[in-house]
Amino acid sequence: MKIRSIPIALAIASAFLPSAHAKLNVVATLPDYAAVAREIGGGKVEVTALAKPTEDPHFVDARPSFVVKLRTADVLIEGGAELEAGWLPPLLQNARNAKIERGKPGRVVASEGIRLLDVPATLSRAAGDVHASGNPHFMVDPIIAKAVAQHIAQAFAGLDPANAAGYQANYAKFEASIDAKLQDWGRALLPFKGQPLAAYHDSWVYFAHRFGFTIETFLEPKPGIPPSPSHLAEVIGRMKKEHVRAILVEPFQNRKIAEKVASSTGAHVVDAAQFPGAIPNTDGYVAHIDGLVARVVAALK
Amino acid sequence: MTFKIRSAFALVACASIAVAQDAPAPDRQADVQLLRKQMLEMQASIQQMQTQHAREIEGLKAQVAAQQKALDDFQKTAGAAQSASTLMPPATESLFPTTDASVVAASPTAAAPDAIPTIDTSVVAGPTLGGPPITLAGGGKTYLNISLDVLINAAASTARDLEIIEVGDHDPLHRGFNARNTELVFDGAVDPYFEGFANIVFKLDPQNETSVEVEEAFAQTTGLPWNIQVKAGQFFSPFGRINTMHPHTWDFIDAPLVHGRLLGPDGLRGVGVQVSWIVPTPWYSQLLLAVQNGEGSTGFSFRNRGDGGTFAGRETIDRQLRGIQDFIFIPRWESAFAFGSTKTLLTGVSAAFGPNDTGANAHTQIYAVDAFYKWKPANAGGGWPYVKWQSEAMARRFEAGRGLDDSFAARETFNDWGAYSQVIWGFKTGWSAGVRGDYLHMSQSQITDDPERQSRWRLSADLTWFPSEFSKLRLQYNHDFLEASHFLGGRDVDSVFLQLEFALGAHGAHKF
Numbered sequence: 001m002k003i004r005s006i007p008i009a010l011a012i013a014s015a016f017l018p019s020a021h022a023k024l025n026v027v028a029t030l031p032d033y034a035a036v037a038r039e040i041g042g043g044k045v046e047v048t049a050l051a052k053p054t055e056d057p058h059f060v061d062a063r064p065s066f067v068v069k070l071r072t073a074d075v076l077i078e079g080g081a082e083l084e085a086g087w088l089p090p091l092l093q094n095a096r097n098a099k100i101e102r103g104k105p106g107r108v109v110a111s112e113g114i115r116l117l118d119v120p121a122t123l124s125r126a127a128g129d130v131h132a133s134g135n136p137h138f139m140v141d142p143i144i145a146k147a148v149a150q151h152i153a154q155a156f157a158g159l160d161p162a163n164a165a166g167y168q169a170n171y172a173k174f175e176a177s178i179d180a181k182l183q184d185w186g187r188a189l190l191p192f193k194g195q196p197l198a199a200y201h202d203s204w205v206y207f208a209h210r211f212g213f214t215i216e217t218f219l220e221p222k223p224g225i226p227p228s229p230s231h232l233a234e235v236i237g238r239m240k241k242e243h244v245r246a247i248l249v250e251p252f253q254n255r256k257i258a259e260k261v262a263s264s265t266g267a268h269v270v271d272a273a274q275f276p277g278a279i280p281n282t283d284g285y286v287a288h289i290d291g292l293v294a295r296v297v298a299a300l301k
Numbered sequence: 302m303t304f305k306i307r308s309a310f311a312l313v314a315c316a317s318i319a320v321a322q323d324a325p326a327p328d329r330q331a332d333v334q335l336l337r338k339q340m341l342e343m344q345a346s347i348q349q350m351q352t353q354h355a356r357e358i359e360g361l362k363a364q365v366a367a368q369q370k371a372l373d374d375f376q377k378t379a380g381a382a383q384s385a386s387t388l389m390p391p392a393t394e395s396l397f398p399t400t401d402a403s404v405v406a407a408s409p410t411a412a413a414p415d416a417i418p419t420i421d422t423s424v425v426a427g428p429t430l431g432g433p434p435i436t437l438a439g440g441g442k443t444y445l446n447i448s449l450d451v452l453i454n455a456a457a458s459t460a461r462d463l464e465i466i467e468v469g470d471h472d473p474l475h476r477g478f479n480a481r482n483t484e485l486v487f488d489g490a491v492d493p494y495f496e497g498f499a500n501i502v503f504k505l506d507p508q509n510e511t512s513v514e515v516e517e518a519f520a521q522t523t524g525l526p527w528n529i530q531v532k533a534g535q536f537f538s539p540f541g542r543i544n545t546m547h548p549h550t551w552d553f554i555d556a557p558l559v560h561g562r563l564l565g566p567d568g569l570r571g572v573g574v575q576v577s578w579i580v581p582t583p584w585y586s587q588l589l590l591a592v593q594n595g596e597g598s599t600g601f602s603f604r605n606r607g608d609g610g611t612f613a614g615r616e617t618i619d620r621q622l623r624g625i626q627d628f629i630f631i632p633r634w635e636s637a638f639a640f641g642s643t644k645t646l647l648t649g650v651s652a653a654f655g656p657n658d659t660g661a662n663a664h665t666q667i668y669a670v671d672a673f674y675k676w677k678p679a680n681a682g683g684g685w686p687y688v689k690w691q692s693e694a695m696a697r698r699f700e701a702g703r704g705l706d707d708s709f710a711a712r713e714t715f716n717d718w719g720a721y722s723q724v725i726w727g728f729k730t731g732w733s734a735g736v737r738g739d740y741l742h743m744s745q746s747q748i749t750d751d752p753e754r755q756s757r758w759r760l761s762a763d764l765t766w767f768p769s770e771f772s773k774l775r776l777q778y779n780h781d782f783l784e785a786s787h788f789l790g791g792r793d794v795d796s797v798f799l800q801l802e803f804a805l806g807a808h809g810a811h812k813f
Binding site: 052054055056058059061062063064065067068071082085086087088089090093094096097098101102113114115117125128129138141143144146147158178179182206209210224225226250251252253254 | 581811
């Protein structure tokens with residue numbers, strides 16, 4: 001009787017006491033941060049992404065279920081470059097979780113330490129929904145993803161010192177795999193270096209910068225402003241002139257418009273996604289970039 | 302009732318004690334540890350910087366040497382026809398440049414042939430190890446977010462007394478152009494303990510005179526333990542759904558009938574304190590209790606002196622707060638349920654209790670249920686498409702006393718109720734269409750000739766175009782049917798409104 005009840009008592013106690021081996025509860029605003037956090041955290045963390053990989057990260061609903069997740073989070077990973085400005089603030093106001101307040105070790109701001117591109121010199125919404133801090137779609141650059149991964153590893157190590165070595169080892173593994181993969185990706189895209197590409201929205205500047213493309217033709221006349229017929233006519237003219245052969249379209253953008261432009265210019269529509277998991281079998285960060293590179297190569301061949 | 306008040310005060314007291322005790326001993330120790338950790342990290346980073354610099358210098362030396370060699374080679378073969386081909390150093394004749402001094406400070410893979418850079422200091426500021434990461438850019442860089450939101454309405458109606466047909470104070474109340482909601486919004490972190498919010502509304506009346514309204518101005522706590530949050534100041538009472546939303550976030554140009562007639566033209570809001578607690582359930586569930594003065598026109602059904610000292614036909618009594626029993630108490634319980642990743646249902650029950658000014662011992666109770674459902678597909682772009690359904694039902698028990706010095710003929714009790722239900726369909730990026738049905742039942746009286754006590758129906762339809770997130774154009778049609786009462790005849794009214802909204806300044810965030 002006594003012997004039997006001890007494990008039960010222990011089990012009950014462990015259910016209520018905050019155990020030293022409890023997993024870190026990590027909430028990431030976007031699926032790319034979540035994917036990297038999973039690589040770094042391994043089995044020691046529980047990661048939840050708020051935004052779905054297929055939806056527009058600028059316009060995520062501040063669903064009450066997110067408050068429940070944020071309320072109990074040990075770590076919040078956000079971009080911090082205004083991408084989540086339309087939905088994260090009210091969630092955090094209601095979550096009342098001191099651990100993830102700005103400045104606390106549990107708040108990881110991924111854009112910190114990143115030199116954001118396209119920081120506007122002047123701010124005017126006449127130029128569309130520009131981000132004052134620079135272009136926030138930086139995770140498609142694997143070199144930046146490494147820096148974010150390192151940032152996350154440091155945050156995890158600080159909050160969970162018992163597993164610090166594990167997090168550092170996972171980061172080293174991630175870094176090595178990205179370094180190796182960069183060679184593959186670079187080689188695969190090298191034949192097309194310098195080629196101009198088109199995109200629906202200006203979310204590929206970091207990808208272009210990394211692999212030597214120019215992406216300066218957008219179906220949106222200005223960031224966040226839907227394509228107009230006159231602008232599309234202009235785009236078609238420019239694409240023909242510059243021999244643009246691919247249009248990058250994300251899952252939440254209007255593919256039909258891109259198809260129309262593609263059919264009148266002879267370009268291919270590339271199903272490109274900013275986020276791992278948006279396209280089947282691209283759940284991890286490496287698989288995600290693998291897929292992206294493969295689809296761009298297929299379109300340009 | 303007193304028990305509730307006591308427990309509310311006890312909660313506030315406990316919370317403040319907890320805040321006070323939270324600070325000293327363990328924190329100092331943590332600070333020392335943190336400092337030590339930071340020192341160590343700084344040492345490490347300095348060491349790393351030193352080695353990096355050494356490596357950089359080595360790299361530069363090598364480059365200089367290579368250039369010197371190339372120069373020497375060039376000089377040796379100067380004049381010869383084949384000089385051009387020897388210009389290129391043989392080591393870089395690979396697929397990828399091995400180094401890129403313009404973007405890479407010191408690449409550990411510099412020696413490896415065929416390598417593309419794996420470090421790029423043009424995008425990554427440097428090793429984040431040690432010390433705080435360098436913030437070159439980031440949101441939340443200002444102490445205060447400021448924005449301006451303006452609603453301009455044009456109104457056409459078959460009614461000459463549109464101010465009786467429209468029930469909200471920010472609705473188009475006059476035929477022609479209306480500018481009844483120019484709103485300045487401020488928010489920011491006060492300090493590590495509070496966040497502050499203020500909405501100041503400027504209204505233009507038909508004489509083009511401006512009146513100013515402190516719609517909301519409150520501070521709320523950020524880090525109280527046990528999922529508790531305290532809010533204090535002037536704020537929307539946590540009653541129902543539309544009452545806590547600013548008019549520019551509504552899906553129709555005007556207020557629903559129940560909102561304007563049972564809570565008041567300005568809704569229910571006032572100066573007071575609110576305590577809320579997120580229940581630690583796996584789904585979202587929150588209990589709220591607000592205590593407010595409930596005085597004046599924003600406490601419409603409570604201690605409201607009414608228009609020129611008359612409310613519900615009675616001459617109102619003007620009195621100071623006698624005690625806790627004169628506050629209004631507003632409890633609310635809200636819960637949300639997520640169905641998969643695309644559907645959400647938010648439900649709530651609310652009540653408001655307090656005295657009113659039509660008699661020495663007259664009270665008001667209002668009860669409400671509300672529901673909001675939203676569907677948005679997993680591949681929504683720019684927030685579209687979506688379907689939203691929103692409904693609220695309210696019932697008010699209003700004890701109308703005999704007025705100042707028992708001057709009115711009789712005491713009456715009004716049982717008024719009503720509901721609205723609306724569906725909004727965001728059918729195409731930047732576009733939405735909506736329909737709304739509205740009903741208000743005001744209990745009949747043979748002695749009270751208040752023109753607002755008229756039962757009525759309303760049907761509305763609207764079409765909205767959002768050129769961007771910061772502007773909208775909305776066209777709305779209303780058909781009102783007012784039922785005949787003892788004092789007023791029945792009538793039909795048709796109205797058409799056109800609204801322009803524009804917003805300047807800080808990027809607004811949207812509550813669910």
